Amino acid sequence: MTTTTAAVLVPLLPFLGAVATLLTGRRAPGFVRPLAVLPTLAAAALAVLVACRQGGGQPLDAARRLTPTGSVPIDLALHLDGFAVLVAVLVTVVASCVQLYSTAYLREDPRYPSYAALVSLFTAAMLLVVYSGDLMVLLVGWEVMGVCSYFLVGHYWETEAARSASLKAFLVTKLGDVPFLFGLFLLASDAGTFRITGVLHTVATGSLSHPTLTALLLLAGVAGKSAQFPLHTWLPDAMAGPTPVSALIHAATMVAAGVYFTARLLPVFTASTAALLVLAVMAAVTMLGSALAALAQDDIKRVLAYSTVGQLGYMTGALAVGDRGAAVFHLLTHGAFKALLFLGAGVVIHAAGTNSLAAMARMRGLARRVPDACWTMTVALLALAAIPPFSGFFSKEAVLGAAEHAARGEAPGIPGAAGWTVLLAGLVTALLTAAYCARLWLMCFCGKDPDAAQHGRESAAMTGVLWVLLIPTIALGLAAWQLPDWFDGRSLAPTLPTSLLSTGCALAGGLVVYGAWRRTQALAARVPLGAVAADPEAAPAVSEEEAIATHLAAYGSIAGAQDPADPGRLLLGPLHRHAATGFHLDALYAALFVRPVGAAARLVRFLDREVVETYVRGAGTAPGWLGAAVRRAQTGNVQTYLSVLFAGSVVLAVAAVLVASGA
Amino acid sequence: MHLVYPAVLAALLFCTGLYGVLARRNAILVLMSVELMLNAVNLNLVAFDVWLRDKLHAGQALTLFVIAIAAAEIGIGLAIVLLVYRARGTADVDRLRDLREDAPAEAREDAPVEAEKKAEAAA
Amino acid sequence: MTGTSTLAAQAHGFLSPTGVEVAFLLIGLVTLAAALLTVTTRQLVHAALWLVVALGGLAVEYLLLTAEFIAWVQVLIYVGSVVVLLLFGLMLTKAPIGRSPDADSGNRWPALVVAVAAAAALVWVVADAFRTTWIDLSGAVQGTTKVSGESLFRYWVLPFEALSVLLLAALVGAIVLSRMRRKKEGER
Numbered sequence: 026m027t028t029t030t031a032a033v034l035v036p037l038l039p040f041l042g043a044v045a046t047l048l049t050g051r052r053a054p055g056f057v058r059p060l061a062v063l064p065t066l067a068a069a070a071l072a073v074l075v076a077c078r079q080g081g082g083q084p085l086d087a088a089r090r091l092t093p094t095g096s097v098p099i100d101l102a103l104h105l106d107g108f109a110v111l112v113a114v115l116v117t118v119v120a121s122c123v124q125l126y127s128t129a130y131l132r133e134d135p136r137y138p139s140y141a142a143l144v145s146l147f148t149a150a151m152l153l154v155v156y157s158g159d160l161m162v163l164l165v166g167w168e169v170m171g172v173c174s175y176f177l178v179g180h181y182w183e184t185e186a187a188r189s190a191s192l193k194a195f196l197v198t199k200l201g202d203v204p205f206l207f208g209l210f211l212l213a214s215d216a217g218t219f220r221i222t223g224v225l226h227t228v229a230t231g232s233l234s235h236p237t238l239t240a241l242l243l244l245a246g247v248a249g250k251s252a253q254f255p256l257h258t259w260l261p262d263a264m265a266g267p268t269p270v271s272a273l274i275h276a277a278t279m280v281a282a283g284v285y286f287t288a289r290l291l292p293v294f295t296a297s298t299a300a301l302l303v304l305a306v307m308a309a310v311t312m313l314g315s316a317l318a319a320l321a322q323d324d325i326k327r328v329l330a331y332s333t334v335g336q337l338g339y340m341t342g343a344l345a346v347g348d349r350g351a352a353v354f355h356l357l358t359h360g361a362f363k364a365l366l367f368l369g370a371g372v373v374i375h376a377a378g379t380n381s382l383a384a385m386a387r388m389r390g391l392a393r394r395v396p397d398a399c400w401t402m403t404v405a406l407l408a409l410a411a412i413p414p415f416s417g418f419f420s421k422e423a424v425l426g427a428a429e430h431a432a433r434g435e436a437p438g439i440p441g442a443a444g445w446t447v448l449l450a451g452l453v454t455a456l457l458t459a460a461y462c463a464r465l466w467l468m469c470f471c472g473k474d475p476d477a478a479q480h481g482r483e484s485a486a487m488t489g490v491l492w493v494l495l496i497p498t499i500a501l502g503l504a505a506w507q508l509p510d511w512f513d514g515r516s517l518a519p520t521l522p523t524s525l526l527s528t529g530c531a532l533a534g535g536l537v538v539y540g541a542w543r544r545t546q547a548l549a550a551r552v553p554l555g556a557v558a559a560d561p562e563a564a565p566a567v568s569e570e571e572a573i574a575t576h577l578a579a580y581g582s583i584a585g586a587q588d589p590a591d592p593g594r595l596l597l598g599p600l601h602r603h604a605a606t607g608f609h610l611d612a613l614y615a616a617l618f619v620r621p622v623g624a625a626a627r628l629v630r631f632l633d634r635e636v637v638e639t640y641v642r643g644a645g646t647a648p649g650w651l652g653a654a655v656r657r658a659q660t661g662n663v664q665t666y667l668s669v670l671f672a673g674s675v676v677l678a679v680a681a682v683l684v685a686s687g688a
Numbered sequence: 689m690h691l692v693y694p695a696v697l698a699a700l701l702f703c704t705g706l707y708g709v710l711a712r713r714n715a716i717l718v719l720m721s722v723e724l725m726l727n728a729v730n731l732n733l734v735a736f737d738v739w740l741r742d743k744l745h746a747g748q749a750l751t752l753f754v755i756a757i758a759a760a761e762i763g764i765g766l767a768i769v770l771l772v773y774r775a776r777g778t779a780d781v782d783r784l785r786d787l788r789e790d791a792p793a794e795a796r797e798d799a800p801v802e803a804e805k806k807a808e809a810a811a
Numbered sequence: 812m813t814g815t816s817t818l819a820a821q822a823h824g825f826l827s828p829t830g831v832e833v834a835f836l837l838i839g840l841v842t843l844a845a846a847l848l849t850v851t852t853r854q855l856v857h858a859a860l861w862l863v864v865a866l867g868g869l870a871v872e873y874l875l876l877t878a879e880f881i882a883w884v885q886v887l888i889y890v891g892s893v894v895v896l897l898l899f900g901l902m903l904t905k906a907p908i909g910r911s912p913d914a915d916s917g918n919r920w921p922a923l924v925v926a927v928a929a930a931a932a933l934v935w936v937v938a939d940a941f942r943t944t945w946i947d948l949s950g951a952v953q954g955t956t957k958v959s960g961e962s963l964f965r966y967w968v969l970p971f972e973a974l975s976v977l978l979l980a981a982l983v984g985a986i987v988l989s990r991m992r993r994k995k996e997g998e999r
Contacts, residue, residue: 659787659789660785662788663781664922665918665921672921672928678936689876691945693835693839694835696937703929704843705850711922716901721850724849727866734873741947744962744967748878748880749959752963755885755888759888760977762896763985766900767989769900769904773904
C-alpha cells in the first residue's frame with residue numbers, strides 16, 4: 026500500500042463506517058459497536074503508518090481532478106506534511122478513544138446507532154480537513170463538521186438546554202463561515218486555484234491583492250470554529266451534549282480545525298500585520314476572559330469548556346506571533362489531556378450523579394470511588410496548568426517562548442506589540458489556569474460531607490481509555506525536541522526565563538486557590554447544597570442528561586451556583602457574578618442581534634399576516650361573493666334554464682343578423 | 689310556389705314548439721312540443737330540398753333520418769318519463785328540482801344529523 | 812297538380828297566389844292552429860289529438876311540396892306510432908282526463924316572450940331572405956318512392972345503416988330503462 030492510498034483510506038474508513046452504521050443500525054443493532062469502533066481504530070493505525078512513512082520529510086502532494094469546474098479548478102488533493110500527519114494521528118486516536126468510551130457511556134441509549142454514525146462522520150470530516158490539499162474540499166469537511174456538531178450537541182434533544190445549544194452552535198459557527206467562504210473566494214481569485222500549495226506560492230510571491238481583508242475574513246471563520254472571542258459563546262453551551270462528544274469537539278476535531286487551518290495558511294496571515302495584531306488581541310482577550318469565566322463556573326464540563334477556549338487562545342496566540350510549530354504542538358498535547366479531562370469528567374459525573382461542582386464539594390470519597398478517573402484527571406489537570414514535567418508545560422512554554430521571541434523583535438515580519446500582548450496575556454492566563462485547575466480538583470475530589478448514593482462500577486471501556494490517554498498526557502512533552510524536524514524546524518524546547526515565570530505564575534495561582542479553599546471549607550459544612558440524579562444504576566448518559574436538565578432548576582442558573590464555599594467566588598469577589606455568565610456576552614448578543622432579528626421577524630410576520638394575506642383573502646372572497654350571487658340563479662328548474670338559453674340565442678342571432686346586414 | 693310560405697310556417701311551428709317546451713308542465717306534453725319543433729325542421733328540409741332540386745336529395749334523406757331519430761327519441765324519452773313517474777309519483781318538469789342550489793346543501797346538513805339520530809336510537 | 816315555371820312566377824309577381832299556394836296557406840293555417848292548441852290546451856289528451864291534426868297537416872304540406880314518400884312516412888310513423896306512444900305515456904303516468912288547471916308551469920310568461928321574440932326574429936329574417944324566391948314544382952315529381960329509394964340506397968346507405976344501429980341502441984336502452992325498477996325490487 027502506498028502512502029497516498031493509506032492517506033486516502035484514513036478519512037474514507039470512518040466515512041464508510043458511518044454510512045454502514047446508518048444503513049444497518051436499525052436492523053442489525055449487534056453490528057453497530059464494531060462498525061463504530063473498528064473503522065476508527067483502523068484509521069488510527071493507518072494514520073500512524075502515514076505519519077511514519079512521511080516522517081516529517083518533504084510534503085507529499087497528490088491530486089486528482091474528477092471534472093472541470095470552470096475558471097477555478099477544484100481538485101481532490103492530498104497535502105501531507107508534518108502538521109497534517111501528526112494532527113491526523115491525534116484526531117484518529119482521540120476519536121478511537123471516544124468511540125470506545127461511548128460504547129459504555131451510551132450503552133442503553135436507543136439513539137446510539139445514529140450517534141455512533143455521526144461521531145464517525147465527524148471524524149471523517151475532520152480528517153478530510155486535515156489531509157485535504159484543496160480549499161474547497163477542505164470546506165466540505167469544515168461544513169460537515171458544523172452539521173455533525175449540531176446533531177451531536179443536540180443528542181439529548183429532550184432537554185431544552187441541548188436544543189438551544191445545538192442551534193446556537195450551528196448558527197454561531199455558520200456566522201463565521203460566511204465571511205470564511207468569501208475569504209476563500211478572495212484567495213482563490215488571486216491564486217487562480219483552490220490548491221493550498223498554489224495559494225501559498227501566490228502568497229510567497231506577494232501577489233495577494235488584499236492581504237488584510239482576506240486574512241480578516243478567514244479569521245472570522247476560524248474564530249467561529251475554534252471558539253475565539255467574540256464567537257466563542259457556543260462552546261460553553263455545547264456542554265449540553267454528551268460528554269464523549271464534548272471530548273471529541275474540544276480535543277480533536279471541531280475547535281482544532283480552526284487552529285489547524287490557520288497554521289496551514291499562516292503565510293496568508295503573516296502577510297498582513299494588521300491581521301496578526303487582530304489575532305493577537307483576539308487571543309489575549311479570549312485567554313483572559315475564558316480563564317476568569319472558568320473560575321466561576323459550577324458545571325464541571327463548563328469549566329473544562331472555558332479552559333478549552335483559553336487553551337485555544339494560546340494556540341491562536343502562537344499563530345499571532347508566527348510560530349505555527351508551537352501552535353500545533355500545543356494543539357497535540359492539549360488534544361490529549363483535554364480528551365482525558367472530558368472523558369474523566371464523564372466518569373465523575375456518573376459517579377457523583379451530578380455535574381455541579383458545588384454538589385461534588387459536599388461528597389466525601391469521590392476520589393476513592395473512581396480512582397482511575399481521579400489519578401488520570403489529576404495528571405491531566407497538572408498538564409493543563411502547565412506544571413512540569415507534564416506535556417502541557419512543554420507546549421505552553423513553546424508558545425510563550427515564541428511570544429517572547431517576537432516581543433523582543435527577533436521574529437521577522439511579526440509586530441512586537443503582538444508578541445508582548447500574547448506574552449503578558451499568556452502569563453496572566455497561566456496563573457488563572459492553574460487557579461481554576463486547582464479549584465476543579467479541590468472541589469471535585471476533596472469533598473467533606475457524608476457519602477452520596479453509591480453508583481455502579483465504571484466499565485473497563487471507560488476507565489481503560491483514560492489510562493491510554495494518560496500516556497501522551499505525560500510523555501508528549503518530550504516530543505519538544507523531536508517535533509521541529511516535523512514542523513518548520515524552529516526550536517520548541519522551553520527557555521529558562523519564560524519557564525520560570527510561567528511555572529511561578531502557575532504555582533502561585535494554585536496556592537492562592539488552596540488558601541482560599543481552606544478558608545471557605547468551614548462554610549461548606551454549614552450550607553448544604555446539591556441535587557443528585559435519581560437513577561444511580563442507569564447508564565452514564567442518563568445520569569448526565571438528568572444532571573443537565575435539572576441544573577437550572579436546582580441552582581437557578583445553567584452556569585453558576587450560589588455556593589459560598591466556592592473558592593472561586595471568594596477570589597473573584599464582585600467579578601464572580603459577571604464571570605459566571607461569561608461576562609454577559611450572551612445577553613449582549615441577545616440585545617444586539619437576537620432581539621432586533623426577532624423584532625424584524627415579528628414585523629415580517631405582521632406584514633405577511635395582516636397586509637399580504639389581506640390581498641390573498643380578498644382575492645378569494647370576491648369570487649366567493651360572485652359565486653354566491655350566481656348560485657341564486659340555480660333554481661333547479663330546467664325550463665328556466667332553457668328559457669334563458671333560448672333568449673340568449675335569440676339575442677345573439679339577432680345581433681349577428683344585424684351585424685351581417687350592416688345595420 | 690313562394691318559398692316564404694313553407695319557411696315562415698316552419699319558423700312559426702318551431703316557435704310554437706319552443707313555447708310548449710318552455711311553458712308546459714307535464715313532461716309528455718314537453719315531448720310533444722319537441723316533436724313539433726322537429727317537424728318544423730323537417731318542413732324546412734323538404735322545402736329547401738325541393739327548391740334546390742338537389743341531385744342527392746339530401747333534404748329528404750335527412751328528413752327521413754330525423755323522423756327515425758325522433759321515433760327513437762320519443763321511445764327513450766317516454767321510458768325515462770315513466771321511470772321518473774314511478775320513482776317520484778309525478779311527471780311534472782318543474783317539480784324535479786333536485787339540482788337547485790340549496791337542496792344538496794340541506795341534504796348534506798341533514799344527513800349526518802339523521803345518522804346521529806339513528807345511532808342514538810340504536811344505542 | 813298545377814305548377815308554375817320560375818319565369819311565370821316572376822311574371823305573376825309577389826301577390827298572385829296560385830292554387831297550390833292557396834292550398835298550402837290554408838293547410839298551413841290549420842296546422843299552425845292545431846300546433847298552437849297542442850301547446851295551449853288544458854286537456855292533456857286533447858293536446859295529443861291536436862298534435863295528430865298538426866302532424867297530419869304537415870303530411871299534406873309535404874304532399875303539396877311533391878315529397879310523397881316523406882308524407883306517407885310522416886303519417887305512418889308520427890301519426891301512427893309516435894302519437895300512440897305519447898297517448899300510452901299519458902295514460903301510464905295517470906294524466907288527468909278533462910281540464911287540468913295546472914297544465915302550464917310558472918314559466919309561462921317568460922316562455923311566451925322568448926317564443927314570440929324568436930318567432931319575430933325568424934320570420935323577419937326568413938321573409939327578408941326569401942322574398943323573391945320561388946319553388947319550381949313543375950317537372951318530375953321529386954319525392955316519389957322510387958326517387959327517394961334510389962337516392963337513399965345509392966348515396967345514403969352508410970348513414971342509413973348507422974341509423975339502424977342507433978335505433979337498435981334506443982330499443983335496448985328503452986328496455987333496460989323500463990326493466991331497471993323491477994330489478995331493483997328483485998334485489999330488495
